[in-house]
Amino acid sequence: MKDFEEIYQEFYGQLHGFLLKLAGGDPHIAEELTQETFYQAYVSLHRYNGTCKFFTWLCKIAKNCYFKYLRKNKAAPMDSQALEAALTADEAQSPEQICEQNTMKEELRTAINQLSRKQRDIVILHIYFHQTFQEIAEVLGMKESAVKVAYHRAKEQLKKRLTKHHNMILY
Numbered sequence: 563m564k565d566f567e568e569i570y571q572e573f574y575g576q577l578h579g580f581l582l583k584l585a586g587g588d589p590h591i592a593e594e595l596t597q598e599t600f601y602q603a604y605v606s607l608h609r610y611n612g613t614c615k616f617f618t619w620l621c622k623i624a625k626n627c628y629f630k631y632l633r634k635n636k637a638a639p640m641d642s643q644a645l646e647a648a649l650t651a652d653e654a655q656s657p658e659q660i661c662e663q664n665t666m667k668e669e670l671r672t673a674i675n676q677l678s679r680k681q682r683d684i685v686i687l688h689i690y691f692h693q694t695f696q697e698i699a700e701v702l703g704m705k706e707s708a709v710k711v712a713y714h715r716a717k718e719q720l721k722k723r724l725t726k727h728h729n730m731i732l733y
Contacts, residue, residue: 566604569616574600576691577620583686584628595631599624614700618693621701673723681716684709 577599582592602623610619674682683702687693695713699706 566607569603570600573617573620576617577624580621580691581624581628583690584624591631595624595627598627598631602627615697618697618700621687621693621697622703625701669724670720673720676723677716677719680704681712681719684713685716685720688713 574596578592578596581595581599582589585591585595599620603620606623610616674685677685680702684698687698687701688695693701695709696706698704699709702709704712
């Protein structure tokens with residue numbers, strides 16, 4: 563039991579942050595899912611075989627808990643409103659710079675929300691949680707090459723959407 567307490571202490575913050583993003587920034591849902599994930603990990607610990615990083619294994623469980631929650635509650639798919647926390651403003655900026663940065667954050671959130679669920683999950687896991695493509699493949703049950711292709715396509719879509727939006731503003 564003591565070993566699992568150490569696991570909980572080590573991974574709680576990172577796992578809670580992952581679930582907070584999946585839950586669209588709702589801290590109550592994220593906490594509920596975090597506790598459920600650790601419970602499921604505890605009862606399934608004997609199944610962890612060490613073929614992936616422990617956090618990757620926890621993310622797989624968390625993703626399954628999240629999808630189970632969505633099915634049970636018929637909730638909307640992941641909303642990336644919580645991405646704002648990952649894009650914090652510098653306090654030394656001028657009001658104009660802060661306004662421009664907030665506008666860019668909103669444009670990015672909108673563009674990410676327009677991606678498919680798979681692409682959105684890959685982008686968030688890679689950029690905001692610094693997961694490797696191999697780790698993302700394990701979490702999402704995909705081949706690494708498919709994750710790389712989906713990430714590249716998502717990046718291209720984001721570039722097109724953001725560039726198109728800025729061109730419309732400039733003209």
